[in-house]
Amino acid sequence: MNLKFRLTVLSFLQFFVWGAWLITIGVYWFGTKQWGGEEFGKVFATLGIASIFMPALTGIIADRWMNAERLYGILHILYGITLFFLPSVTSPENFFWVMLIAMLFYMPTISLSNSIAYYVLKNNNYDVVKEFPPIRVWGTIGFIAAMWITNLTGNKDSGFQFDIAAVFAIILGIYAFTLPKCPPQNLIPKDATLAEKLGFNAFSLFKDYKMALFFLFSMFLGAALQLTNMYGDVFLSDFGKIPEYAESFMVKRSTIIMSISQISETLFILAIPFFLKKYGIKNVMLISMFAWVLRFGLFAFGVPVGFGLGLIVLSCIVYGMAFDFFNISGSLFVETTTDYKIRSSAQGLFMMMTNGFGAVMGSLVSGWLIQKYFTLPNGDKMWHEIWLVFAAYALVIAILFAIMFKHKHNPEELQEIKH
Template sequence: MNIKFRLILMNFMQFFIWGSWLITIGAYWFQNKGWSGAQFGAIFSTMGISAIFMPTITGIMVDKFINAEKLYGIMHILGALVLFSIPLVTNPTTFFWVILLNMIFYMPTLSLSITVAYSALKTDGKDVVKDYPPIRIWGTIGFIAALWVVSLTHNETSANQFYIASAVALILGIYSFTLPKCPPLLTTVDNKSIVNLLGLNAFALFKTPKFAIFFAFSMLLGAALQLTNAYGDTFIHDFKNVPAYKDLIAVKYPAIIMSISQVSETLFILAIPFFLRKFGIKYVMLFSMLAWVLRFGLFAFSDPADGLWMIVMSCIVYGMAFDFFNISGSLFIETQTTPEIRGSAQGLFMMMVNGFGAFFGSLISGLVIQSFFTNADQSKNWHGIWLSFAGYALAIAIIFPFIFRYRHNVALARAIQHA
């Protein structure tokens, strides 16, 4: 079977799992459970907590001890078991710990899937910068498909979303063992220091200014990503409480409206090689930051009726906001690090984005929303919420060009010159 097709199938299922519940868990929480918003902020922080340490640990493991595709499969099988148990939870405290366990198994698979894909493509003589983005598109299509399945079957507030995710995770876990072998590259260690023995070599990247700054801003942008994941679907759902909006299509099927974001991703993924070649990672990341400003700013002034076009435009610019940061960042890591530490380096990237970024983004946004933008009847001041998020993204975009002085790298340019 063609290697590209096999990786396409892997990416499709990888993000179908996440899309089955990530955007709609807020609706499930507030509409079905009725637990508090502050508690929900804690639930979403599990993504960050697990990503702080798990991608790095698994990155070390695949660099030194175990085939990446095998560890990838094990994580998905364990995750499937936990997802299946989520609907059985009856109190928010237990829900937190079960979701955390699920995230412990799922978050490392994001970087492991990249490691497996890059290894398989290189073994097959492919150019990862040219060939990976079209493959990664199918992950986004998988996310879209999951949103549509959950929404059209009216499971946005139902526990069935977790059963759907569990079934696909089990299938992917088993399928992973059929993927091309991706053995550890760092099988011998000349220097017997604790750092080398534990496989922590990738942390030395923090000593290099370009990587230290890159990882720092990765964390800040990771927080922005977390904000839109946590509150986008819930924002549209809340319009059902307004009589003038409750019967509109956008309010009835918010997950489908939000899936425009993922459709946009498929287009911007294809543009990544051109933009990286033309502008370099610095400006590509800056474009991402400015896109986040537009994403949140458009939400602030939108509604499902006359302002629906702003919701749609916000979803369209999301493609640039997400792809120009996440996909380009992983390619930057791939082309700027040595093969022996690439698994660990990808883990570090995920740790900063989905770990520290997601954790602090969830924690701080939950407290800010509860303290300043929640009314006495627990309704939300969404206009103020989105404007504050837009201000956060704008501040990052203004600071970034003056801090990250890295110039367009020759090695990266050569890597994408045939894209």
């Protein structure tokens, strides 16, 4: 079977088994279970907690002791088995612990899937820069497909969404064992210090003012991403409590509306080379931050019909720019400004700040804030005010970044990626 096709299947399923529940878990949590917002923030924080240390740990295992595809397969099988327990959990406290276990298995597979793809492509003389992006785009398509299936089968508010993800996770785990072997590369010298083995030497980057600022703002933007994942579908579904909107397409198919965000993501990826070349890395990251302001601000004034529906759709389109422009340009900034000896560790640090500490901060703080200040006695949420607060947060971050982060555009800096 064609290697690129096999890696495409891998990428598709990698994000399918996440998309089946990530966007709709809030509907299940607040609607079916009717649990609190602060507890929901803790549950979503499990993604960040797992991202802080698990990718580095599994990376060491794959570098030293076990084939990457085998470790990847084992983790997905364990992730799938754990997900099967979630629908039967009867308390938010127990749900947190089961979800934490699931995330400890799943989150490191994101970086492992990239490592497997890179190794297989390089080992078979493919141009990674040319061939990997079209393969990775199918991951986003898988995420969208899972969202649609969960919504169209009527499971956005049921525990069956976890069963859907679990079945395909186990299938993916078994499939991984059929992939080309990706043996340990032993790239870490045997006489390396413990800090070097764990990638801790990359933390020396915090001594550099510009890099420290970059990682700090990465954390703040990572928090913003959690807000839209946690509350987007819940927000749209809550319009169902208003009689005039209850039967609208947006309420019934809210997950499909939200999937416009992921569709937009695939399109904006194609625009990044143009923007980077013309405006530079800092300005592209700044555009991303202002796009987050629009993302939240448009939600604040959106409703399921007429002009308000257009605002919600536009917010979903803007999401592609908000997400891609910072994550990809930020990754390129790390690639072009760090020593090659710690470049992989530095990329891991970037992911730790965004998907780790940023995700934990965004999840916990937003859960507490909404529960304490923006939840009415009957449990309804003040969505207009919530989104305006989030928009103000993103605006403050964007203004501070524009003032404090100094980086001149050098058209030749992107050429360094090719060498």
